[in-house]
Amino acid sequence: MRAIQEQNAFIMEARELNRLIETLAEKGYETIGPTVQQGAILYGHVGSAGDLPAGWSDQQGPGTYRVSENGDSSFFGYVVGPNSGKSFLHPSRETLMQASRKGDLLEFVDDPAPPERYALIGLRPCDVKAIEIQDRVLLEGLYVDRKYKERRDLLFIVTVNCAKPGGTCFCTSMGSGPAADSGYDLALTELNDDRGHRFLVEVGSDSGSELVAALTTKQATAADIDSAGRQADDAAEAISKSIDTTGLREQLYDSLDSPYWEKIGARCLACTNCTMVCPTCFCTNVQDVSDLAGNSAERIQIWDSCFNAEFSGLHGGSVRQSIHSRYRQWMTHKLASWEDQFDTLGCVGCGRCITWCPVGIDITEEANTIRKRAGQLAGTVEDAP
Ligand code: SF4
Numbered sequence: 001m002r003a004i005q006e007q008n009a010f011i012m013e014a015r016e017l018n019r020l021i022e023t024l025a026e027k028g029y030e031t032i033g034p035t036v037q038q039g040a041i042l043y044g045h046v047g048s049a050g051d052l053p054a055g056w057s058d059q060q061g062p063g064t065y066r067v068s069e070n071g072d073s074s075f076f077g078y079v080v081g082p083n084s085g086k087s088f089l090h091p092s093r094e095t096l097m098q099a100s101r102k103g104d105l106l107e108f109v110d111d112p113a114p115p116e117r118y119a120l121i122g123l124r125p126c127d128v129k130a131i132e133i134q135d136r137v138l139l140e141g142l143y144v145d146r147k148y149k150e151r152r153d154l155l156f157i158v159t160v161n162c163a164k165p166g167g168t169c170f171c172t173s174m175g176s177g178p179a180a181d182s183g184y185d186l187a188l189t190e191l192n193d194d195r196g197h198r199f200l201v202e203v204g205s206d207s208g209s210e211l212v213a214a215l216t217t218k219q220a221t222a223a224d225i226d227s228a229g230r231q232a233d234d235a236a237e238a239i240s241k242s243i244d245t246t247g248l249r250e251q252l253y254d255s256l257d258s259p260y261w262e263k264i265g266a267r268c269l270a271c272t273n274c275t276m277v278c279p280t281c282f283c284t285n286v287q288d289v290s291d292l293a294g295n296s297a298e299r300i301q302i303w304d305s306c307f308n309a310e311f312s313g314l315h316g317g318s319v320r321q322s323i324h325s326r327y328r329q330w331m332t333h334k335l336a337s338w339e340d341q342f343d344t345l346g347c348v349g350c351g352r353c354i355t356w357c358p359v360g361i362d363i364t365e366e367a368n369t370i371r372k373r374a375g376q377l378a379g380t381v382e383d384a385p
């Protein structure tokens, strides 16, 4: 069972969640949390606990996502929606610079907007891990993404541990859930049982400690801690998908010429959905756009995807003309070369790429198949597709 430090665990009644949101807003944070929008659970502005998706859950499978009301009073009874912390810290469209015509002169503004001070409330543990992975990419390499850093420095994270995993989750394979072990200011476990509707609160930072001091809480009992630990164990056991990552990096590198990539490529539409919803994918393009009159222009950074042909465009054309070569690039980056670059895998097992793939391509199945075929070639596995 997960070890929870007793002296660091508090109990907060469910009604106090509203006060938590209000206190963060009073401290100057823009409070972001899960909301029901456009037939999905999406992170957006939350002004009070009434904006949270109490009584809603989601059903997910390869190429399938539905939300429905379940009559439960739990605030966090869903899994994950299509967006994540990435939408706020590393948004899909970022203005880098603006220029406008002033008479015969051009005026340049290179930092049009001050950084947002976000409190992300209800992020799942896999999404907290995804932020830690993006930190390595955008903060710890040779080049620091200034806008990401400004927002990241101001960020407050309230994670909520998972009670019921979805049909496409595999965080246990990636060491990123179902309970958070780092990277948060506060970690909540929602307990809604015969002893009442309440949250077990774990503190992960000084800012988290300050916030708890402003709320009405009491020390958690051994029974509360036991309930939270059992909830995490039950959630871990309920996860049905997995990838065995032992030696996977080498097997992927050994399989670059496998004809199996073509089988995946024949199904893949190169729609880019998997990279757009992925909380760790970070690639961007930079474009200059101007108004029709030529009076103002801006330089924008927008998300890009390795599934776009132009993404690998060099002199003479795209390096990855075939769709299967783009899928191979994506999966091999996530599960192999990311480790060489950033000393971590590029996947947290959130399952979004499986859920939001219109043809239901499943990274766990494809990675396991590549593994099996590599084992078959090496004579350690008898049967592989
Ligand atoms: S590759 Fe898929 S499962 Fe892994 S983090 Fe990205 S969206 Fe989630």
Ligand code: SF4
Binding pocket: 267, 268, 269, 270, 271, 272, 273, 274, 275, 307, 353, 356, 357, 358, 359, 360, 361
């Ligand atoms: S794997 Fe699926 S989501 Fe990703 S580009 Fe191909 S069809 Fe789109």
